[in-house]
Amino acid sequence: MIDWRNIGLFICALSIFPGVCFCATFVPEDNYLIDCGAPASTSVGERNFTSDSSSKDLLSTQDHIIATTTIKLNTSSDDAPLYQTARIFTGSSKYSFPIKQRGRHWVRLYFFPFSYEKYNLSAANFTVATQDHVLFSSLNMQKGPVLKEYSVNVTSDTLVVAFNPSQNSTAFLNAIEVVSVPDDLIGEDASALDPPEAYSGLVSQAMETVWRVNMGGPTVTPLNDTLQRTWIPDQGFLLEPNLASFYSNIPGVKYEKGGLVTENTAPPTVYGTLTEMNSTSDPRNIFNVTWQFNVNPGFQYLVRLHFCDVVSKSLNELYFKVYIDSKLAMASVDLSLYGNNALGVPQYKDLVTPLADKNTLRVSIGPSGENLNYPNAILNGLEIMKINNSMGGLIGGGASVASTSGSSSNKIGMIVGVIVGVFVALVLAGVFFVLCRKRRRLAQRKSKTWVPLSVNDGTTSHTMGSKYSNGTTLSAASNCEYRVPFLAVQEATNNFDESWVIGIGGFGKVYKGELSDGTKVAVKRGNPRSQQGLAEFRTEIEMLSQFRHRHLVSLIGYCDERNEMILIYEYMEKGTLKSHLYGSGLPSLSWKERLEICIGSARGLHYLHTGYAKAVIHRDVKSANILLDENLMAKVADFGLSKTGPEIDQTHVSTAVKGSFGYLDPEYFRRQQLTEKSDVYSFGVVLFEVLCARPVIDPTLPREMVNLAEWAMKWQQKGQLEQIIDSTLAGKIRPDSLRKFGETAEKCLADYGVDRPSMGDVLWNLEYALQLQEAVAQGEPEENSTNMIGELSPQVNNFNQDASASVPLFEGSNVDDLSGVSMSRVFSQLVKSEGR
Known part of the structure; x- marks a missing residue:
């Protein structure tokens, strides 16, 4: 909502910058400016508002009263005279505007709820709607003047704006504008944030302007905007004002002749001022500048970001990123790439948010990795527009156009409909209650006996012996029911004792538990407010109920009673790989231990990719999802985001991007095309994480070090990876082992x-x-470990001649599960001297 109480006159820039032209370049085909209830026309700047009393053909109602007030508004805004009169509607009323040119139009509504005789307009309860959209509801209207601006696509020869007061209430209006908008102001397409993909269909949507902000500059009034818009300063929205500084260079704005961005997009006063990072004290400081705006939950928003590089001294000097809430909206923005490689060329980016689930929206800018010498980020202007919901409405509560008709016949029909609907609902509720009781009894009979997945690779049977089961013993191979009673889960976790919490993730808390037979388990309890929900819960069960592998965490059971989503796994004594690398104070792992953990994890992922007819792609490979047992054997966990791979005749799966920041495959992010190689990328990040023992994203470090993958790759490509390894490993890694590890990553x-x-x-x-690495540990005399392979592996010279020679060594073992076989014995039969 635009609050006009804080709008002041903008100091005319023409006298300072004579080269900047603010003259209107767009002449609207339809231009209705109506001052409601005024005795004569009203001048607002250079615009003339006609009285609706002299335009009686526009207004269709007999139930109205003209009201006036002598209250003087505490504002210097030019439009103050518009709020001195109002038309009060005691019944359903409408304005009908003939449309000369179909297309997008502004609809601006002016409200000032003053008191007049017996009418307290602050208490007026009404809606405003067009033929296709509900625009406005008067609930919780603020006391001062309010301007509501909407952008609607008019597809008929008449635009009707209807006012429908609630029973025993009134509606009112001080002024109204219906004005044509340039066709290219809002296009058809934008970029969606979640999932990150192309978004189309904007042209047909109605929108409400929620915020229109001039970053780093003063208020821009309708007098200084070719489309009579108001832009307010951004200082009040900054979360940490000390991190931001403001810059002005209006003469530096260069609109391209014939370009898509014109003064109609935003005036030079917006593109010529900006907010940037306040890096003057220390240019190496890395941080984001963040603004926070109030929004209404339950709607999507079009966020238009305005950029114009009037601060750089040369091309390719400024690179930065943009975030909306926690989502990366734009990566490595280089404004000099626009406008034929020229500075000062205005640009904008349209982004569509997912449905808002809270009442705030944050926009952040921060530096990218390319501008290492002087990190900076800028934003010139911002518009946030609410998009109508699926019912065509722009107000909460799911109101539709039909619900605002206000006619008597409709009200009678509505009453009858409600009575019939309530009766039918009661009947259906009774039937539903009976069916639910029946289903619950069946479920209770079923849950008396439950048998989990075996933790012994399916080779033995396992009895839980819970007091909620009858102790029946079944093999895992024959088991088809893994549901665990909620009471059994409560008992195992000491009623979800907070002191038993061993971890907290995106799904919820993880508790250590113990079944009645002494079996230790890990219990993951879903958080109702988590972004991960039923889909991830089902995927985890479906995936893990199929897998049998030494290097994949085993599912014991699950519970879905009482609206709970609980997963029960085998307990991994040593916790996550991440906790052994940094942040927890645990003893450092040796290089051999780290290699064996990486090998075990790779075996688990290799099994996922190749163990079935269709590959299974994990989609969330990270050190926090690699668990360690009491012997530090690695097992891959958390399959809530997993996805089955492409069909035989396809190369990828097209799907929404999901994963963890810092590990996400950039190609998957760009193209939304998922393959097994996305897991390979994430695993490569884990390899560097294991080597360097630091977080994959650490904003407290100097800019060039924030992203582990980018930083480590630079050192790897320089051949100096040893410079950044974990200090506890210094001098303990065989150079050739490090070389091969680095090449693999x-x-x-x-x-x-x-x-x-x-x-x-x-x-x-x-x-x-x-x-x-082991070649040296075993005291081999030869320094060149590559040359040692021949001595360590006498059969390797014959490997290419008889590839099947190694098969007898694996007798009784799964080729995908080699952990029980001596590492050097297996390796000596498989490796070529140069690796793969």
Whole structure:
């Protein structure tokens, strides 16, 4: 909502910047400016508002009263005279505007709820609607003047704006504008944020202007905007004003002749002023500048970002990122790429948010990795527009156009409909209650006996012996029901004792638990407010109920009683790999232990990618999802985001982007095309995380170090990876082992999936890196570990001649599950001297 109480006169820039022209370049075909209840026309700046008394053909009602007030508004705004009179509607009324040119139009409504005789307009309860959209509801109207601006697409020869007061109430209006808008002001397409994909269909949507902000500059009034818009300063929206500074260079704005961005998009006063990072004290400081705006939950918003680089001294000097809430909206923005490689060329970006689930929206800007010498980020202007909901409304509560008709016949029909609807609802509720009781009894009978997935690879049977079961023993192979009674989960976790919490993730809290037979378990309890929900819960159950592998965490059971979403896993004594690398104070892992953990994780992922007819893509590979048992054996966990891979005749799965920031495959992010190679990229980040023992994103570090993958790749490509390894490993890694490990991680992080190795190749090379490390640990005399392979593996020279020679060594073992076999024994039969 635009609050006009704080709008002041803008100091005319023409006298300072004679080269800047504010003359109107757009002449609207339809231009209705109506002052409601005024005895004569009213001048507002250079615009003339006609009295609706002299335009009686526009107004269709007999139930109205003209009201006037002598209250003087505490504002210097030019439009103050418009609020001195109002037309009060005691019944349903409408204005009908003949439309000369169909298309997008402004509809601006002016309200000032003063008191007049027996009418207290502050208490007026009414709605305002067009033929297709409900625009406004008077609930909780503020006491001062209010301007509501809407942008609607008119598809008929008449635009009707109807006012429908509630029973025993009134409606009112001080002034109204219906004005044509340039066709290209709001296009058809934008970019959606979640999922990140193309968004189309904006032309047909109605929108309400919620905020229109001039970053780094003063108020811009309708007098200084070709489309009579108001832009307010941004200072009041900054969360940390000390992090921001303001810059002005209006003469530096250069609209391209024939370009898409014109003064109609935003005036030079907006594009010529900006808010930037306040980096003067220390240019190496890395932070974001953030604004916060109030919005209404339950709607999507069009966020238009205005940019114009009038601050840089040369091209390719400024790179930055933009975030909306916690989502990366724009990465590595280089404004000099626009406008034929010229500075000062205005640009804008349209983004559509997901449905808002809270009453605030944040916009942040921060530096990107390219501008290392002087990190900076800028924003010139911002518009936030509410998009109508699926019922065509722009007010809460799901109101539709039909519900605002206000006619007597409709009211009678509505009453009858409600009575019939209530009766039918009661009947259906009774039937539903009986069915639910029946279903609950069946479920209770079923839940008396439950048998979990075995934690012993399905080779033995397992009895829980819970007091809620009858102790029946079944093998996991024959088991088809894993539902656990809620009471059994409560008992196992000491009624979800907070002191038993061992972790908190995106899904919810994880508790340590113990079943009645002494089996230790990990219990993950879903948080109702979590962004991860029923879909992830079902996926986890479906995926883990199929898997049997030493390096995948086993599912014991689940519980979905009482609207709970609870998953029960085998307990992993040593916790997450992440906790052993940094942040928890645990003893440092040796290089051999880290390699074996990486190898175990790679085996689990390799099994996911190849163990079934269709690959299973994990989609959330990270160190926090790699768990360790009491022997530090690694197991991949958390399959809530997993996805089955493409069909045989396809190369990828098209899906919304999901994953964890810092690990996300950039190609997947750009194209929304998922393959197994997305897991490979994430695993490559984990490899560098294991080597460097630091977070993948750490904003407290200098800019060039914030992103681990980018930072480590620079050192790897310089051949100096040893400079950034965990200090506890210094001097303890065999150079050739480090070289092979670094090469493997580098290949995983290739920009394009086709250039990345498979998880089988990654596994092969990690085993090679371990063998190179163990060659020294076993006291081999030869310094060149690459040359040692021949001595360590006498069969390797014959490997290409008889690839099947190694098969007898795996007798009784799954080729995908080799943890029980001696590492060097397996490796000596498989490795080529150069690795893969």
